Amino acid sequence: MIVEDSTVVRVLLTHIVERDPRLTVSAAVASAEEALACIGQVKPDVISMDIRLPGMDGLEATARIMSDHPTPIVVIADAVEDASLKISMNALRAGALTVVEKPVGLATDGYERLADTICTQLFIMSSVPVIRRRAIGGGARAPREAMPLATSADFQDLGYLALAASTGGPPALARVLDALPADFPAPVLVVQHMGAAFMEGFAGWLDSLSPIRVAVARDGELALPGRAYVAPGDRHLTLTPGGVLRLSGAAPVSGQRPSATVLFQSLARSVGSRTVAALLTGMGEDGAKGLSELRAAGGFTIAEHESSAVVYGMPAAAVKLGAARAVLSLDLIGPRIAQLARRREDA
Structure with a gap:
């Protein structure tokens, strides 16, 4: 219609x-x-x-x-x-x-x-199942054993947070960012699959809803704590070991540019264990391989649970690879990240 x-x-x-x-x-x-x-x-x-x-x-x-x-x-x-x-x-x-x-x-x-x-x-x-009055983050919660508790030893030095999503991602990202404190102690890097023409408006919309500042990432920009940087349309977002953001027009990965896998891989290489990363709702498999590499590098990796994902594609691929250390429903992801940040501050 x-x-x-x-x-x-x-x-x-x-x-x-x-x-x-x-x-x-x-x-x-x-x-x-x-x-x-x-x-x-x-x-x-x-x-x-x-x-x-x-x-x-x-x-x-x-x-x-x-x-x-x-x-x-x-x-x-x-x-x-x-x-x-x-x-x-x-x-x-x-x-x-x-x-x-x-x-x-x-x-x-x-x-x-x-x-x-x-x-x-x-x-x-047309093939995506939708339900009546779908509540973002609602539904059954993940099994308790799929939600391992983190300890202060997990993140003595939380350096970066990375979030990635596709179909159903904008409200999911808004939910996660809303749970973070205004003084969140790390830069936040975001990949959302969306048309290039919408990215400035999307970042502005997130900024109006989030306690932290949100903007489209610029090439050569230094990533600062308490700021969120959204990958621009049709450009990969990566991070150098020195904390500088880089944008690239390299070939799409898993059919996507920006690609969650490209972002996660760059974090695995540059900061590894100092990273928390969450792969949210989305169709396809983008991000799964990168999340696996990030976990192997010592990062704390999260996949959204099937109960809350609008499309359980990207998170499912990550779970299948064993890339997720924790599998959480959407309403638990933001609070868990904030908890990790607080424990880092306490440590």
Whole structure:
């Protein structure tokens, strides 16, 4: 189902979707109210949701759909409008799975790439199971034996925290960062798989929710304690032994750039045992190999438990490799990291 108030964009999206043999348009409507009125009859496998709609906006529509007719939702947003970005990020918190850039026209630069991205995301997300009123971090907790307690000896010198996520990641990252104190004693490095056009807005959104400062990482920048640095779109983020951030346009790893594995591997080489790393919700296997190397280097590694992960792909791959020292539901990850930091301060 396509939900888009602009007739021109609605027709364009219909054209983009219909030319892909994997997809069929079951309905194309101009408002959230129309979508809610027919969703029970249409029963779409996935919804393309505009965020700036007349009447009920895309955020409220997402919340209503996830409450009454749980369906995978892909937000289609204007990446350059701050208001749209904020609504888009909050729609992800309400249950939407991902956000992609809105197409402008057939003759615009990058149209084919953008059209392919939209179709691929719609197809992939159509198979993601979603549940009614999904509470981020809710559900059954991990088995007690999967949550080993850390001691003050684990981190005599906590140097860095690394977080990585893909599908379902923005609200999960917000939850983890919200649990950290404003005086968190280490730099935080973040990889989130998302379109490059959204990264500045995404970092700004996290900054508005987090006790610590959040910004997009800059090449050559010194990573400072109590700051979070988000990998920019389409660039790998790494750390030198001297604590300097580096950005790279090297080939994608596991189909991703930025790649969680690339970040974790750089931390394993440069700071090893002084690192805490958490691999959160996401599709695919990115991050698993890097997390394994980081654990082998002495880092404290965490994978999100299946009970809270929107998509149990990346964390599952890490667990399968034995890369995670702890497997925790989302609501426990932030507090555990804060606990480790406090114990480091006490030590």
